[in-house]
Amino acid sequence: MAEDRKESRPAERGGGILMGRPFGVPVYVAPSWFLVAALITWVFGGQLERVLPGIGGERYLVALFFAVAFYASVLVHELAHTIVALHYKLPVRRIQLQFFGGVSEIEKESETPGREFWLAFAGPLLSLVLSGVFYGALQLVEPRTIPAVLLAGLMVSNLIVAVFNLLPGLPLDGGRMLRAVIWKVSGKPMTGTVAAAWVGRALALAVLVGLPMLTRSRGGDDISSADSIMDALLGAILAAIIWTGAGNSLRMARLRERLPDLRARVLTRRAAPVTSDTPLSEALRRANDAGARALVVVDGQGTPTGVVREAAIAEIPAHRRPWVAVSGLTQDLKDGMRVSAELTGEELLEHMRASPATEYLVVEETGEIYGVLSTADVEKAFVQAMARQPQ
DSSP, rough: OOOOOOOOOEEEEEEBBBEEEEGGGOEEEEHHHHHHHHHHHHHHHHHHHHSSSTEEEEEEEEHHHHHHHHHHHHHHHHHHHHHHHHTTOEEEEEEEEETTTEEEOOOOSSSSSSHHHHHHHHHHHHHHHHHHHHHHTTSOOOOOSHHHHHHHHHHHHHHHHHHHSSSSSSSHHHHHHHHHHHHHHHHHHHHHHHHHHHHHHHHHHHHHHHHHHHHHHTTTOOOOOOHHHHHHHHHHHHHHHHHHHHHHHHHHHHHHGGGGGBBBHOOOBBBEEEOSSSSSHHHHHHHHHEEEEEEEEEOOTTTEEEOOOOHHHHTGGGGGGOOOBBGGGGOOOOOOOOOOOOOTTTHHHHHHHHHHHHHHEEEOOOOOSEOOOOHHHHHHHHHHHTTTTOO
16 A cells, blocks of 8 residues: 556566456456465454354355455555546556555655655545445345355455555555655655655554564453464564565665765766777777767767767777777767756656667767766666665
C-alpha cells in the first residue's frame, strides 16, 4: 500500500515479471513475492489441517489459491490509488507487488491537500469494501467448508491490510492522510510531511516493541518459542520498512524544497555558435575567446542544427583537432532537445526524463540561443542538493 513519489514476461531491470497493464499502467510481480506466497501457503496450509481435519495434501493447493487471491486483493488496493491518481492527472509509472504488499509509483506530488487525502484514502477504503464483500459472501456458504475458510481468510486479511495502512505515519496511507490534514491546517506541505514522518518513526518503534509484547500477553511466556521468535522477526522487518520509508519520505520532501534551485538558466553553459565545417581547434579557440564552455552548430542563417558533444571533444587528441571538423562530433537536434531557459525544478527534470540526452540546447522565449545544458551538470547539482538533506 503506500505510494512512492515498467512487453514480455521476462524480468525487467528493477521491475520483476510483467503481469498486465490495467488502465495502461504496468503491473509487476517482484521475485520476493514468490517467497511470500510459499510462506503463506505453508502457514495457511497448516492452519487448514486444524480447521478442516482430514483435508490431507489438498490443503496446500487451497492455501496457494488463498495466497494468490490475497495478492489479487492487494492489487485492487493499489489500483484504487492508481485510478484516483489518473483522475487527478498524476502519472503512474507502475504498480509492483512485492514482499510486504504493493507499491503504486506515482511520479508527481498532489497539488492540494484534498487530493493528497483522497489519493491516500482510496486504497484502505477499497480494502475495507473488499472485506465487507467477503463477509457478505461468507454468510451464503456452509460453515467449516473450504469456501468458508477461504472467504473468512480473505475477509480478515483485507481488514488487516486496511487497518495497517490507516495507521497515521509515513510511508503508510494513513501517514499521507495525516500529512494532508496538517498541510490543510498549516498551509505548508513540508510541515505535514515532517510531522507524519516522525509519527511514522514512532510507529516503527511501537511495532518493534509491540509485536513481541503481544505474544507474551497472549500467554507466550517462553521468549524462545517459535511464536515469540516469529513475532519478533516480523516486528523487526515491519519496523525497518516503516522507519526507512518515513526517512525517505522526509528526505524527498526536503529535496523537493530545493528543486527550484535546479534552474536551467543557472546550470547552462554559455555556448559559441560555429558552422559544421569549422575545425575543432578553431571552434574551441572561439569558445575560449567568448568565455563559452560549449559549442552549438548553426547553419548559414544562424539557426541551430546540433550540439557538439563534450564527450566526443574529449576523445580527440589536441594534435588532431585542427584536422577534425565539428560536424563529426555533433548531435543533431531532435524533439525534446530544446529546453526553455525558464525551466526549473521538477519541470526541468520531467523534461529531461521524457527526452533523454547528454546535452540540450537552451533557448530564450524569443528563440535566441542561450547555451547548452549538460545532463552531467544537472545530475551533479541534484546530488549536491541530496547531500545537503538532514537525516
